[in-house]
Amino acid sequence: MALYNKQQLRLYNSIDGEKQVFKPIHEGRIGMYVCGPTVYSNVHLGNCRTFISFDMIYRYLSHLGYKVRYVRNITDAGHLTDDADAGEDKISKKARLEQLEPMEVVQQYTLDFHNVMKRFNCHPPSIEPTATGHIVEQIEIIKTILDKGYAYERNGSIYFDVLKFNEDHHYGKLSGRNLEDMIANTRELASQSEKENAQDFALWKKASPEHIMRWPSPWGDGFPGWHLECTVMSSKYLGETFDIHGGGMDLKFPHHECEIAQGEAAHGHSPVNYWLHANMLTLEGKKMSKSTGNSILPEELFTGDNDFMEKPFSPAVIRFFMMQAHYRSILDFSNDAILAAEKGLHRLQEGIKVLQQLPASKESSVDINKWVQDCYNAMNDDFNTPILIAELFEGVKIIHAIKDGNETITAADLKLLEEKMTAFLIDVLGIENNIAAATTGASKHIDAAMKLIIDLRATARARKDWETSDKIRDELAAAGIQLKDGADGTTFTTN
C-alpha cells in the first residue's frame, strides 16, 4: 500500500483561504505547475525561496509515493517591465542594454538559474517549457477566447475582456478583489487607451517596429501577453484542470487571477484545484530590493562576499534555514538567524552520525512509531517543516538518551529511526548530509586528500611561503572548498 493511503495530507488552498484534505484528480498521480523565473537577470534570493519551497513540496509528494509531473516554465518572452501591459519586454531591454541577442540573455540567465537551483539541491522539474517554444499554442488559445467572446482586437493587439468575463464568471476570486472596486480605483493611463477598460489585459501585443522579439500571427507581428504562457503550458502538459498550481505570493494578482480567467474563458471550467503560494523573504526586516541595495545574490551568500553576513554559508545551511520557517510565513534573513540554523543543522547531522553507532537491545523503551507518525503529522499539516524540524531534534534527543544508556532500542526500531531521520532530512527537506556522505569510501579518500593538502599548506606557511599557501586556499575556494583556520588547526567545508 502506498504511503499516501496511510497519510492524510491537508494543504492550504489560497483560493478558498482554508486547509483542505488533498485529493488528486487521478489516484496516485499529481500534476503540479509552478511559475518559473523570467530569465533577464541573476535569480533573486526571494525567488530561490519560492522554488526551494516547491522543491520541498515536490519531494514530500514523491516521498508519499505519488507520481508527480512537475512543470515549471521559463519565461523568455512577453514579460513587460510594467504590469499594466506597458513598458518594454524585460529580456529585450536587457539585450538592448548589453548589446546581446535576446536569446543570449535567456541562455545566460537560464544557466545561472539552473546552477543556483543545483547548488540548493533542488530537483529539476519533469518538464521545463519556455514561452517562445509555445507561440503556436498561445495563438490557438487566443483564437478560442476570441471565438467565445471574451476578448477583442484593437490595432493588432488582443485584449481579454474582463467585464464581459465577469458577467458569467468571477474575476478576482483568488486575490479576493472585487471588480467594481478595482474599476473605482483605477486611473486610466494614456498608454492604455486602446483597452476598453483598464482591467483588461493583453493576450497578444502588436510589436512596434523596434521590438525585436516578434512572431507572425493572424493579427500581425507581435508577441504574447505574459499571463498566457502559463495557461497554455499548464493545460498542454497537465490537462485543462490539474491538481496544484504554485508560485510566489506576489503572483496572486494579476498573474494568477488572469490565468484563472483565461483558463475558464477557453475551457469553461476552473484550471486548478489547489492554489499554493509561498511567502516572501526579507533582509534584516526590510523587503529585498536591488534598487535600495537591500539585496544579496545566492552566490554572494556562498562566498561571503556581501555586506550583511559575517561569513560564508553553504547552500545546505541556507536551505535548512529556509525550511525552519513555514513556506507561507514571511522569513527574515539575518546573520544571527543563519548562524543559529548552522548550529542546529550540525546538531542534527552529529545526531545522525551517533545514530549509526548505537547498540541494539532486546526491547525498546522509546516509542519510535509514535515519533515517526509525529513527523508525518507535521508534513501532512500543509507541509509544516518547522514542526518537522522540531520533531527531528526530538529524534536527536532520543539518540543521545540511547547512547547515554538512559533508553534502549531494538534493532528493528533502530533501523526505522535511522531510515526516517535520513528520509526526512535528506529526501524531504533536501538537505545534503555531509556526515552521511563521510561514511562512504569515496569521502574517506577525499578526507585523506584534504588532510594532505592542509598539511602541505601548513608547511608552506611555516616557511613563510605565502604565495603557495594563498594559491592553495584560493584555488580550493574557487572549487567550492573553504579552509578555516581555527585554534584546533585547519578544517574545511564545502559549498
Ligand SMILES: [Zn+2]
Ligand atoms: Zn505563471
